[in-house]
Amino acid sequence: MERRVAIIGAGTSGLVACKYLLQFGFHPTVFEADDGVGGLWRHTMDSTKLQSNKQAYQFMDFPWPSSVKEDNPSHNQMLDYLNSYAQHFSLIPYIRFNSKVIDIDYVGGESTEEMKSWELWGGNGRPFCSKGTWHITVQHTKNLSLEVHKAEFVVLCIGKYSGLPNIPEFPQGQGPEVFDGKVMHSMDYSNLDNDTAAELIKGKRVTVIGSHKSALDLAAECANTNDKLSAKTDFSHLIINFQRWGISKVLENILKWKLPLKKYGLEPSHSFLHDLSSCLLGVFPDNFFDKLKEGSILIKNSQSFTFCREGVLIDGEVKPLETDIVIFATGYKGDEKIKNIFKSPIFKNHILGPATSTVPLYRQIIHPRIPQLAIIGYAESASNIFASEMKSLWVAHFLDGNIEVPSIRAMEKEVKLWEDNMKQYAGTYFGKSCFANFGISYHDQLCKDMKHNPKRKNGIFAELFEPYSPADYVGLTRK
16 A cells, blocks of 8 residues: 655644655655745744744754854744755655645544554554545645545644634624724734735834734834834834733743833733743843833733724723724634544544643644544644654654554543643643643653653763753654
């Protein structure tokens, strides 16, 4: 039987999945809706840059070029890096651009008996002996024609921060419909080219709804654009519910000393560990506090708000906040995005379980009750590019028969243990499936599964005191 693998998405996760599957002798086809690689990095604000230091956010065997001097490269530099990776490892011929996957359907194995097939998978390449195959419906974005492709295995690399925006709901007569200005989501703003985006906000009063990375970046970009384009700076207003901005203990004291957090209402009431465990840590945009000082960014702490003709009414305030444009930086419905790609209602239900649970993935990769499929890029860590690479290696080893998975019940039991751990540290944000606070333990487990030594350093002293980096795992990339 052909060792056909369909990879959906040519972002970071899709590229590394393609690279390692090729290395292990499989026949991957990558379906990408856009006309180039990069995924989310192709649709970002002009001011977006890498949140992590580039040394912690790079491929194991493909370091950043010496020409990139910045510790936090821009989104254009990041996109160039991903393109260089795809070219260097000859991945482009395996990618079908302008090919949007409408849905996937598992044919020949949807019965209860077939669900138990995971228990038989593992050694000797058994996944490719299954009777079931995936039918992938693809729409060509140029001519809108439909085509169905077949594969024995599917790797979902569609991410969860695009495609399906999370828009707050409002009571009748208090939503965007009563507002005289323009309302949009940060996704729509990010899809604009730089000139169009600058023209949209030029000289405008902009209200950004949100409290995390994209909201801060967007507020700073609006303020910077108006500084550059108008002699008289207009206000870019930012409504923020700062319930999740982690600083605690030593780091909290250092940041309180260095930054005027209390002055501008940014002082959090929870720990650094909490935000780290939720993958919510972010870097303030350049000159952010200068913008606060000069008044081009105004922060409003609010639990709720509604719309009116002139702008927005903030809970607890009488006078409306007059504005021209409201931009929701309120995130995405990542779980629903994954659910919607399945044609089977059974699989849809498996993806979206109870509200108190995450998408249940064994090793943060495979769903115990959805056979012949892996999801890479859903669970988050401190360095998503490295995490995706480790998961892709695990999938390649698994498909090559080097890893045996336990029974469905055993997998589900372990999924519950990991989920309980995430809930303990991440609190109400456990749904982000972030394993940053136990990343080393997680990667150690993947190494053990792949029958590699999890201790990657040379010597006990280095193992105990030197920080780990992607370069420490280079040996894993060789079959």
